[in-house]
Amino acid sequence: MSHVVVIGHGMVGSRFVEDLTTADVAGEHLVTVLGEEACEPYNRVLLSDVVAGSRGLSSIAMPSPAHPRVSVQRGTAVRAVDRERQDVVLADGSRVPYDHLVLATGAAARVPTTAGLDGPDLPRGVHVLRSIDDAREIIAATLNARRAIVLGGGVLGLEAASGLAGRDLAVTVVHPAPALMDRQLDEAASRVVESTLRRTGVDQRVGVAAEEVVLEEGRLRRVRLDNGEVLAADLLVLTTGTVPRTDLAVGSGLAVERGILVDEDLTTADPRIHAIGDCAQPPCGASGLVGQGWEQAHRLAGLLTSGTPTGVTTGVGDVVRPKTAGVDLVTMGVCGSGRADDPALRVVRLSDPSAGRHLEIVVRDGRLVGATAVGAGRIGTDLVTTYTRQTPLPADPAQLLLQAIAPATSGTRRDSPSLIPDRATICRCNGVTKGDIRAEFASGATTVEQVAEATRATTGCGGCTDAVCGIVDWLRAGDASSPSGTASREDRFTQAKHEQDRAETGAS
Known part of the structure; x- marks a missing residue:
């Protein structure tokens, strides 16, 4: 039986353990998790909500891995990794052997080199x-x-x-x-x-x-x-900003640049040591978003259980919508300075600062590869859908922006649950589509909590919670095959689709 040691019990480390135990149907792996913090894992993406007072500390807690082959040691600091002996050395001098070691140590907050902040500890205030x-x-x-x-x-x-x-x-x-x-x-x-x-x-x-x-x-x-x-x-x-926590890798002689260097399968130069999440530097680059870390966790779990990585690590998932009260803002893909000096990109812009509105799309080969929407309401959500699904664009892509100022038409709303395709992604953090929710509902998951347990929707940034609630309400009303629903359900889903991107995933 293989012993997998995971250093780090945060959002990515705990997800990896969950994915590993799910994939390990033959029961071939024992897992030991070493977490530096003494508490249960929690959703770090939502800490700003806690500061704002919109969420309590208890509401951002995440389930700790509960499995007979998993041992979790909280409040445990790791001093070193001994690659020759193939074990890790804890702060108290004890050792934990491993067959595979997964570094999920995350990142630390960066303190700038500013006068007054040069002491060993932060000043009061x-x-x-x-x-x-x-x-x-x-x-x-x-x-x-x-x-x-x-x-x-x-x-x-x-x-x-x-x-x-x-x-x-x-x-x-x-x-x-x-x-x-x-x-x-x-x-x-x-x-x-x-x-x-x-x-x-x-x-x-x-x-x-x-x-x-x-x-x-x-x-x-x-x-x-x-x-x-x-x-x-x-x-x-x-x-x-943040600084990847790479000290254990450096101390054990592993290659480190900004993060711990890994290949596309999240493996270091030592085939028994892997790195995922904010501490890792894969060939595709690190986005800093939790969705990429979760994708890495899933991929590595597949590699360790079947020898074949699951999914494709792309680093995509770069839709950013800050949780800032009164500011409607979403960006995705190639935007800002990232589009500079690329002749293959076509940029279309509609800016009206006096109205608090700025819209921009970036197109390559007839596909939307980036966008920015400020103060644009529904158009921001529509651009996210077009970008994530890579929907072909109209011959004149400016039509995507003109919708933002076009008058509303009568009739059934185009974002009613009945008109949203099953392939449309509702929870971007976990890649859950409307069709996934429908399938789990048909299998007996008839509450939001049951859907979350079955699909993980709502457990990431939390921005899709209202959208999932709207779909579940619609399904429970028995209108899943109907071209229309009640006005109240459409209103709820419309609001949810406009708000589901507001929480950010670890542009953090």
């Missing part, structure tokens, strides 16, 4: 947002804070800023790049997002860097910017 303990500390800090600064205007930064503004703090985002979410947005789109954010109570300094965090008696008081401006603050949240 300064926090990162990477763990459940970080979220608790930020929430506690808001009770006595009036002015907050979020350093870093990526997806997580905007979500954190929106959450803090919802707790009645005056919030300013400081971002050194010329555009917010500069991995996804160009400057034109950013300007529209900036003006919309201001209306929600989130101010920004874009294209300006923090030069110094000013402390008094070891506590945050102000942040000095490189343009000379000084901002007073009681709370500083650092959302300046």
